[in-house]
Amino acid sequence: MSGKPAISLLSASVAKALDGELMSTGAFSVDQLMELAGLSVSQVVYREYPRSSHVKVLVCCGPGNNGGDGLVAARHLWQYGYQPTVYYPKPSSPDLYKRLCKQLEDLDIPIHTTHTSDSFHQLLNQSSLIVDSLFGFSFKGPVREPFGEILSAIVDSKLHVVSVDAPSSWEIDEGPQKEGPLKNFNPNVLISLTAPKPCCNFYKGKHYLGGRFVSKAIKEKYHLQLPPYPGMDQIVNITDEPLATV
Template identity: 50%
Template sequence: MLIHRVFGSALVLRLATIGFKGVIASGENQFHNKINKMNYLTQSAAVALDQELFNEYKFSIDQLMELAGLSVATAVARVFPSSTHKSALIICGPGNNGGDGLVAARHMTLFGYNVGVYYPKRTPNSLYQNLLLQCERFGVNIVETLPPPEELKNQYQVLVDALFGFSFKPPVREALKPALDALINAGLPVCSVDIPSGWDVEQGPDSEKSLKPDLLISLSAPKLCAKPEILKNAKHYLGGRFLPPSIIEKYKLKLPAYPDQSQVVEL
């Protein structure tokens, strides 16, 4: 009886181990299958898709910006929740990416964060002015002077990179270099909106000194620089749940399904 019990236990343990490894292997296969089924937009395709949303489907820019910003705030909260990363600084550029950041700032205050916004080159457009006003009315701290990178850790626990989007072409303008330097050198987790700032939209980082985000939130569809072999050691979420089925078909997009009513899906 004792021998039977010993060998029986060993057999159960062996079967359990095999089963556990099988579950891991199955999970890994599902992950790789999902990644392999993804496709990625070139810079020109991303621009064309955006224009179609505006011109053919009559989305307004503020409509898409609101949905994108909500997606950004939701993804940040999934990975760096306010319970562990209470204070966030959002660094905004002058384009649509910066507008997404301003919207995300408002939503993140509602999610329980203490939010600051650094917006060094402001767009003289009523949409952006209104978004900034809304941030102020929601209690977002508008940072006029950016502290040195080494001092940011004393005030913030996570950074949101809303500096440059998929229309970016180098070089970085002098007025925005301190903002990019802060993202690179602060030693804080960085969450990039759509494209890590300073990256080539298709090739990715141009040097070891480029920004290395901890989280990327792709909007509409991932761009080429978001391929796993380029976007290393970073969480990756897709947001912007607003693409019409005909756009998905036209651009032959293979995207994972959003779960239930969620605005984001992890890739």
């Protein structure tokens, strides 16, 4: 271990409170936070997986804000020259998500909104990388279908996976599933947002932090210890850094 101070871990309940604080006293809109989060995700993909070997990216989106982060990431990845495809089996109805999908449609990015096992396996076979933006810090098990089948297929595919905020199916405060087909799910790369969550104590892989929007006042209120971001990057590599619960 280095002599650096430990990076703060946010429990699910504290993460929810801090998120609310960002959108109240912090004066951020959900659109802004989603845009910055998705931008961070796209930078991690660009940093870790060059287009020359991973141009076809399958972005798997859930129905909540974590899925919205994935929709934003897909748009940025297209701008970088990747060929993203979005798998969105339970699209959200609020206008924000419809606008994000319209932005993707205007770029001719395919969006698949119905799930069948055959169609998903076909997309996996055509992909070189998966972005897992199915569940975020509000996830509480069990994993409901079709997401259990989707995650099992992702694990079986052996493709590299970048998970957004937490590996989908992991309990935010307790870590991976203790039994069943997803108990060994451990993505190759994880990008925590705002601050890592306690489940990161169980994570083994490349770990980044994204979400360069936390003010000094909020850091002080929540006693957060966060690393500095280098230059103009929206991400910072925190692999092997010490972590500690707030």
